[in-house]
Amino acid sequence: MLTQRYEAPTTVADAVRLMQADPQATPLAGGTDLLVQYRVGLRRPSAFVDLKRIPGLVGITLDEVGMRLGAATSAAEVCEHGEARRLWPGLVEAVGLLGSTQIQGRGSVGGNLCNGSPAADTTCPLIVNRARAVIAGPQGERTVDVDGFTTGPHKTVLAPGEVLVALWVPRPAAGTGDAYLRLIPRSEMDIAAAGAAVSVTLDKGGTCTAARVAIAAVAPTALLVPAAAEALIGTKLDDAALVRAGEAASAAARSIGDKRGTAAYRRTVVGVLTRRAASIAAARARASH
Amino acid sequence: MATIYFSAALTDFTGGIESLTVDVPRVRELMQAVTERFPDLADPIEIMAIAVDGEVYQEPDYLKLGENSEIHFVPRIAGG
């Protein structure tokens, strides 16, 4: 195939129809992963179906229940959203880690999720914030948890003809704080060797009543670690609890060694990142009361 | 009179002799004197630069030698 088609539908229905008609077509949001993979020959789609002209695929709406984030909304738009930053500082900071300033002008959170990288920076913060993925397909719309959306490296639950149209994040309960930390050898423009997202909810007495911990780049997909959450729930998030959460994260890691770090290295640092992220989330939760 | 110093890399070709003093006016005549005395040296020094009193030249054939000039053969250096 020497040439690719470019399609720019203006309705979700048209996008689904185009995707269904051509199994080799691929949705295009910011293109910051896809076009790079295309140019080096990793992917040769027959058509690019640009989602950015569909109303609702770009933009953020926030109501009393939660935030709807259009799947193709640029990272920059998320980062500039003051209320989103106040409610989910960890998530928004993770969005701000994507690529560079230029990349963030194009790249989207939805694209980051659909690319299906185990090292995706925004997936773990979405998971700990109980985000849901809104999917349109030939049979209509369905909604799934972001936890479980990716099924393996660069594999997702999207069936042929389906496109991700939005992410929905419920408003956090009172006394909740989140945080995401990743490890890269450089200061930016890099892919995480390990990452950890933590969300904790504290009661007025400072006791942790709910927690979620998810880790990145240490398993074939982003990994929710219930054992790490359990190490936090019921404690005052003292140092000992944070250390236990870190140990649980390390124990849960199923890392492999590659050019970005050895398996042992990743297992060790994911525990350190979990402990540190939990500490930041705890401080944010305390401050929110 | 000019004195030529042979580095460890070259003494294999001079029978272990480490220096040679000759009375010649220019580098060209010095090279002739050296290769006449040590014919095996001709090949290795052809691709070397020549330091005359500390200044390194690629092909100083017609450079006049001073009263007590010191000559070294130096590997040519490729810069970046």
Added chain:
Amino acid sequence: MSAERTFEYIGTRPIRHDGLDKVTGRANYGADFTLPGMLHGHVLRSPHAHARIVSIDTSAAEATPGVKAVITGKDIPKTNAKLSLGEAAMELGPMGDNALAHDKALYEGHAVAAVAATSPEIAREAAEKIVVVYEVLKPVMTVDQALAPGATILHDDLVTKGKPLADAPKHTNVALRMELKRGDLEAGFAAADLIVERTFTTPMVHQGYIEPHACVARYGEDGQVLVWTTTQGHFIVRDASAGILGIDAAKVKVVPSEIGGGFGGKIPVYLEPLAIVLSRKAHRPVKMVMSRDDVFRASGPTSGTKVRMKIGAKKDGTLVAASASLYYEAGAYPGSPAGAGAMCVIAPYTIPNFMIEAYDIVVNRPKVAAYRAPGSPAAMFATESVIDEIAQKLGMDPIDLRLKNAAQEGDSAPYGPKYGPIGLKQVLEATKAHPHWKAPLGPNQGRGVACGFWFNAGLNSTATVSLSADGSATVVTGNPDIGGTRVAQAMMVSEELGIPVERVRPTVADTDSIGYNDLTGGSRVCYATGMAVIKAAQDARDQLCARAAKIWDVDPSCVAWERGRAIPLNGASDKEPLTVSALAAKMTATGGPIVGRGAVSAPMAGPGFATNICDIEVDKETGVSRVVRYTAIQDVGKAVHPSYVEGQMQGGAVQGIGWALNEEYIYDEAGHLENAGFLDYRMPVASDLPMIDTVLIEVANPLHPYGVRGVGEVPIVPPLAAVANAMAGATGVRFTDLPLSPPRVLKALSGA
């Protein structure tokens, strides 16, 4: 050289003439050139690190609509020709075989065929249809594998040049062994109170120039060849391409584009011979552009190394003996900078007894190209780490230890000749006096210092200076401008003629439009081409004086030149001085155009020395480190345009820091490169680093009229050890293997 000379333009910081075009994206680089009817070339590369090419079937590619030519190694003559670059002789046979393999693919990414077609996509798809049958051979990826008994041999006809060991095997991967020695090594070590011996390794790294290789070639039916290309030396592209293809050099004209970085990697030819041959076959111009992947796999890099270093010292810090063995990966063909490394390894110090041996070793990796002070950074990493450890063990200040042993004018360099005026002691004194050296360190921080040494080349250069009727001037040279050399050349013309820099237009001319110039490299352009420019400007000035004499009708001896004007001397003192503009306006009447010319074969400029101070902060739980403060101090001879001298120092420091911290070629066991892109080949990005502070020390080079010395290469030498010494300070662990990537640091800290 008169030390008292005061300058009007030299040492100022005018805006560079090429600046606006570059910052607005208007400047034309290698891939920006197009011609009507132009085809696009694509190279098919070997997927194997080591394989015999059994057969190549190009029929399916040739039958693809849009394909106009397909070539293989059979289209590139095998040659024994050599090219004398003034520097090391360039063997054209291996360069041609590297551009397109004849019998064996010697590394993953080695070109085995090339296609020219009407679009890049068709060329790529057609190239994928070429069927190459390989007999896959065991790859030799490291110097240890290459030297092991029974190792696979890359080249059956390779013999060790130089001074091979007596018991060396006949079939070998060692292309060269060289030795430097002085004094009595055993007695030297016997007299030492302290001996430190360690083995160091550095990974293969790439120059990382931002602009990939690119060219357009047009082969005319009359045999005349035109090449547009991005290169450090278009005369070398001309001579190498002509030599490889057996064409008369006079039939080849090469036009250089602007160049987006080279650092030594844009000296060899890769694409140009292929584009010429494809154009000859297709009867149309052919453009070839490397992808970043191609750049990593098949151009550049510099040697991975192993260096064993042993130094003995007295209690008072006097260094008494040193022995070193340097093993450098050459890549697929001979030619690593091991010899240069041997010459540099102890060059800053006067050590009476030493024995240094260096090995150039072929392995199944891309053929190495020069990289900024080639050979020196890895060698000095070993020396400066050991010196640091000696200082630590003797309880001496590391700068005092270096000062005690620092070479100075009149000392014999380890490679033979005596040093002229050199600035090492001044640089060390300035380092010691710098506020950075005494500033307090924060928690988890460490400070390291290290020295660097590099030669500075001379070689051949030509320049012309022409005057316009309005009194403005053009200066033409043949050296692609990598580091701000054009503005420096204009400043030299300004200095000699007394006209403002803005009224001088500097130009880099093609191979037909200026006399021969050696490459832009070896830190030589501001020095040697600068000498040619000064000569050309002085020639123009002498002509201006003669024109004034004609106007005044006096003997030329009655005219002198002073601050941009011809002034009358005794016997003509009634005349009013004549400015450049006034004289230029009368060119036609006084004898025609004024063209000054200068051509030089310059001796080496005399070596450059630098030191770096590095502060690093280490996260001991993750192994991640950050350089938090950095200062580079260097003897620059005379800074013509200080901003670009500082830029060279900063750029070299950044590349060296990258080499120390994260950059490395990562291969799998079969010899496939796993990180052929900037995502996983981690050069520093701007936000990784603090401002690199610079201190310019000016110890005039007596060989140059202004005292200019080369400045471009030595900046990359000190950082490797400066960073590692800082890391030792921060962690208490002495690291001997680069890069100091987070996994390696954490592993060492956890003792695992």
